[in-house]
Amino acid sequence: MMTAGSGEMVHHLEELEAYIPREELASILPNLTKDQASYLLQLLPVLNNDTRFSVELPSPSAIPTDHAFCDVGFRDGYKEVHGYLALMICLVGAFTNVLNMIILTRREMINSTNTILTGLAVADFLLLMEYSFYATSYIKGQESMFDSYFHSVFILFHAHYTQVTHTIAICLTITLAVWRYIAICKPHLNLFLCTLPRARLAVCIAYVVSPILSVPNYLMYSIHQRTDKHTNTSLYHVDFSDRARASNGLLQSVHFWFYSVLIKILPCLLLTFFIYHIIRAMYTAKRRKENLIKMGTPSMETVSTQL
Structure with a gap:
């Protein structure tokens, strides 16, 4: 069977x-x-x-x-086309992010919001370009290559690099949400807080802090060597580091709570909070505008009396 x-x-x-x-x-x-x-x-x-x-x-x-019999063959079948699909998506995404950077950095388009969007486009571009090399390894790679030391180094670099760029994108997304929240919900603070120098500073902080926040991820994984007894060759793979195993689960717990909760769940909750208040403020402003229009528009009876 x-x-x-x-x-x-x-x-x-x-x-x-x-x-x-x-x-x-x-x-x-x-x-x-x-x-x-x-x-x-x-x-x-x-x-x-x-x-x-x-x-x-x-x-x-x-x-x-x-x-x-739960394996219906989707995983093995999709693995054959994953490299091509991922490479196509990465190239299209990288091209569109380059267009965003060109448009948003024009002289007449430079402002605090577009500065944050430019930093976000750069982070996405860097992530997509690196992942395109990762996807290419699935297209041209042989089985022997996946157990080589060079490929293990690349996998380890890929894990850290994607974590850093993804954290940069998360930080800039939260910053952009804060910018929009202040502009719509606290307009009296917009001119003071949401300035162009502050936006540039926020982008620089995101690019500097994100590699530091990824330090637990650096300590979590390392390259391990084993020997294939059938071929008597050295095989390499990425797994939990000796430091992580010696910590009796402490480093794994820190890694889980830091990245799963602080870096992933908390930003989602913050985005939900800001988006809710932004939509609520826009809805309130729309209702206020409609009421002002109704108050300022004379009724048909008033117009007939004046005539």
């Missing part, structure tokens, strides 16, 4: 039979792919030789039938 019926898969099945009988393997993992089989071949020898782990394979009857 294996979905991978190619000749390459037979080699992996024969090696896996050293650990699991083929009948049990077929019933436990009916949709095993070539990549998954390769990963199991790398993982099983490590677990088998490490006394800290005790691996007990479940019996076929212990696995629900619906769970065993």
